[in-house]
Amino acid sequence: MSTVFIGDGISTNQNGDQLAVFYHCKGCNQLLAVGCNINNQLRGAVNLNLLKGVDQLGDPIQVQPRLLSADQKLERWGKLWGFLSGL
Numbered sequence: 608m609s610t611v612f613i614g615d616g617i618s619t620n621q622n623g624d625q626l627a628v629f630y631h632c633k634g635c636n637q638l639l640a641v642g643c644n645i646n647n648q649l650r651g652a653v654n655l656n657l658l659k660g661v662d663q664l665g666d667p668i669q670v671q672p673r674l675l676s677a678d679q680k681l682e683r684w685g686k687l688w689g690f691l692s693g694l
């Protein structure tokens with residue numbers, strides 16, 4: 608795991624295959640979001656546990672990323688994830 612501190616309150620970690628970046632609160636180490644650079648755009652998903660009004664979103668999707676290859680992950684994330692900004 609490599610950790611880079613960006614800004615005052617957020618630290619980032621990359622997972623084993625270096626595909627995704629995990630954003631954590633430096634105060635409590637809560638996972639805030641996960642992101643990945645796809646086609647030069649920062650895409651990602653926020654941690655649903657942090658959001659209010661979660662029931663206004665679609666149903667959660669069960670995923671088993673460990674079963675996916677790197678290419679399959681990128682393809683999946685490119686379809687599912689929104690665009691991140693402000694991180």
Ligand SMILES: [Zn+2]
Nearest residue numbers: 632634635637
């Ligand atoms: Zn915190």
